[in-house]
Amino acid sequence: MPHDQPLSRIQTRNRRVILDAALEEFAAAGFAGVTLDRIAAAAGLSKPNLLYYFASKEAIYTALLDDLLDLWLAPLRDLDPAGDPQAEILTYVRKKLALSQSHPRESRLFANEVLQGAPRLGPVIAGPLAQLVADRAALIRGWAEAGRIAPVDPHHLIFSVWALTQHYADFEAQVRAVLGPAHDPYAEAGPFLETLYRRLLAV
Amino acid sequence: MPHDQPLSRIQTRNRRVILDAALEEFAAAGFAGVTLDRIAAAAGLSKPNLLYYFASKEAIYTALLDDLLDLWLAPLRDLDPAGDPQAEILTYVRKKLALSQSHPRESRLFANEVLQGAPRLGPVIAGPLAQLVADRAALIRGWAEAGRIAPVDPHHLIFSVWALTQHYADFEAQVRAVLGPAHDPYAEAGPFLETLYRRLLAV
DNA sequence: GTCTATACTCTGATAGAC
DNA sequence: GTCTATCAGAGTATAGAC
Numbered sequence: 001m002p003h004d005q006p007l008s009r010i011q012t013r014n015r016r017v018i019l020d021a022a023l024e025e026f027a028a029a030g031f032a033g034v035t036l037d038r039i040a041a042a043a044g045l046s047k048p049n050l051l052y053y054f055a056s057k058e059a060i061y062t063a064l065l066d067d068l069l070d071l072w073l074a075p076l077r078d079l080d081p082a083g084d085p086q087a088e089i090l091t092y093v094r095k096k097l098a099l100s101q102s103h104p105r106e107s108r109l110f111a112n113e114v115l116q117g118a119p120r121l122g123p124v125i126a127g128p129l130a131q132l133v134a135d136r137a138a139l140i141r142g143w144a145e146a147g148r149i150a151p152v153d154p155h156h157l158i159f160s161v162w163a164l165t166q167h168y169a170d171f172e173a174q175v176r177a178v179l180g181p182a183h184d185p186y187a188e189a190g191p192f193l194e195t196l197y198r199r200l201l202a203v
Numbered sequence: 204m205p206h207d208q209p210l211s212r213i214q215t216r217n218r219r220v221i222l223d224a225a226l227e228e229f230a231a232a233g234f235a236g237v238t239l240d241r242i243a244a245a246a247g248l249s250k251p252n253l254l255y256y257f258a259s260k261e262a263i264y265t266a267l268l269d270d271l272l273d274l275w276l277a278p279l280r281d282l283d284p285a286g287d288p289q290a291e292i293l294t295y296v297r298k299k300l301a302l303s304q305s306h307p308r309e310s311r312l313f314a315n316e317v318l319q320g321a322p323r324l325g326p327v328i329a330g331p332l333a334q335l336v337a338d339r340a341a342l343i344r345g346w347a348e349a350g351r352i353a354p355v356d357p358h359h360l361i362f363s364v365w366a367l368t369q370h371y372a373d374f375e376a377q378v379r380a381v382l383g384p385a386h387d388p389y390a391e392a393g394p395f396l397e398t399l400y401r402r403l404l405a406v
Numbered sequence: 407g408t409c410t411a412t413a414c415t416c417t418g419a420t421a422g423a424c
Numbered sequence: 425g426t427c428t429a430t431c432a433g434a435g436t437a438t439a440g441a442c
Contacts, residue, residue: 010425029319033235035417049426051419108318111373115311115318116232118376126380133381150402155382156395163370164363170314171365173321177329178336179358192359199353199402213407238435252408254437413438420431 015053018043019067022060027105030112031061065113065121068106073129075099076158079136085143086201093161093193100169101186107169133158149201157200164193218256221246222270225263230308233315234264268316268324271309276332278302279361282339288346289404296364296396303372304389310372336361352404360403367396 007015021042025034036057040047054060075095079088100107113121133155140154168175168189175185210218224245228237239260243250257263278298282291303310316324336358343357371378371388378388 014425030233030235030315032233033319036419037417046427047418048420048428052425055419057418111314111318112233114374114377115314116236118380122376122380125377129377130381130383152398153391153395155386156391159370159374159378159381159392160367160395160399162374163366167362167366171317171362173325174317174328174332175362177321177325178333180333183358188356188359189362192356192363195355196363196399196403199405200399202402217407239437240435249409250436251410251438255407258437260436407442409440409442411439411441414436416433416435418431418433421429422427423429424425424427 011053014043014045018045018050018053018060019064023064023105023109026061026064027108027112030116031057062120064109068110069121069124069129071099071103071106072110073132076132076136079139081139085140085148086198089140089149089157089201090194090197093165093197094190096161096165097168097186097189097193100165104169104172107166111166111170147203150203152200164196165189214256217246217248221248221253221256221263222267226267226308226312229264229267230311230315233319234260265323267312271313272324272327272332274302274306274309275313276335279335279339282342284342288343288351289401292343292352292360292404293397293400296368296400297393299364299368300371300389300392300396303368307372307375310369314369314373350406353406355403367399368392 018039022034022039025038025042034057036047036050039057039060040050043050050060054063075092078095079092083091110121113119114125118125137154137158140149140152140157143149144151144154168185172185179185179188221242225237225242227245228241237260239250239253242260242263243253246253253263257266278295281298282295286294313324316322317328321328340357340361343352343355343360346352347354347357371392375388382388382391
């Protein structure tokens with residue numbers, strides 16, 4: 001796409017189709033494990049046509065990452081300083097788990113990127129993401145110091161929410177294989193995590 | 204290596220050097236992201252020589268995976284039915300976290316594999332691994348029913364240990380970027396996880 | 407056991423017709 | 425905007441000398 005004009009309807013639609021197909025592929029195989037042929041086939045376009053919409057494979061990948069962060073951090077951003085601390089954190093956990101269930105491909109894309117040292121997302125993580133976490137950690141620390149939740153390391157509390165919720169998307173293959181087909185991972189994870197954080201934070 | 208003879212000293216050594224170099228590369232870039240050239244360079248061998256020791260890139264990768272599982276599951280296997288339930292689980296968490304710290308490459312290799320749907324490890328996960336988890340879950344359930352730990356879903360308790368400990372290896376790039384250079388992730392994670400599981404399991 | 411040279415395939419990207 | 429044809433480079437693996 002050589003020009004910077006506003007996108008036509010067909011352009012918007014094709015870009016969306018390409019990104020959706022690419023998300024599927026990149027999440028399943030990582031950046032290097034995906035070929036333009038596969039993305040093109042999944043999107044129902046020819047390879048040169050794909051490259052008419054995005055300059056390169058890299059450009060498709062970074063477009064996906066760019067779209068990801070806002071969605072990914074929204075639940076943490078939503079923590080309300082004026083709300084009830086325990087309820088706020090439980091709501092955060094619930095939203096984050098729901099995000100794993102509704103957007104597992106995004107979760108795996110993100111996991112792939114960080115696992116490989118965040119070569120493309122590094123600056124964003126060290127910048128805006130770290131900034132948001134610092135801000136929210138301060139909020140949580142305040143709640144703990146006021147005795148409204150049990151004392152807890154706020155940074156590692158946030159890490160625990162990421163780890164526990166994203167695990168169900170990122171390690172889905174393992175979770176399902178271990179639990180067997182009779183279990184519904186997310187239906188069980190909800191109550192488990194609710195119990196865990198209630199007991200962790202109870203004053 | 205065409206023959207099935209016992210390995211000479213030099214063969215044993217070169218196989219080890221190759222596997223060590225390959226672990227580094229595969230953990231960092233995933234199966235598809237690694238070239239034989241990179242592994243050969245890291246191992247200090249020529250590419251054809253590499254292929255003298257392993258039939259293919261695939262063979263190197265699966266050799267690594269084969270070596271992985273015993274190490275990975277040892278702490279869970281160590282759970283002692285005769286021990287104190289809370290102490291046993293806390294010891295498990297401690298060992299698993301220590302494993303993340305001492306073997307982050309193995310953790311990331313495993314994460315990469317499962318993230319991509321466990322194409323090669325699938326049968327092992329659905330078989331021996333699931334069997335071990337079922338066994339240990341029964342043990343933990345017994346402890347809970349006897350009132351020796353608080354009521355908790357044993358499968359998801361085990362998942363939580365995996366998620367919380369492996370997170371520090373798999374998402375190390377993010378953890379370090381968020382905490383900044385002044386923090387020591389593992390030194391902080393130990394007490395945090397200890398507190399978390401004490402509160403979760405206290406009767 | 408180890409190397410140089412090379413065969414062959416796949417893949418990202420471009421040219422140019424329509 | 426989309427396609428066919430194609431190039432250049434990278435990558436796995438093998439042949440064969442030493």
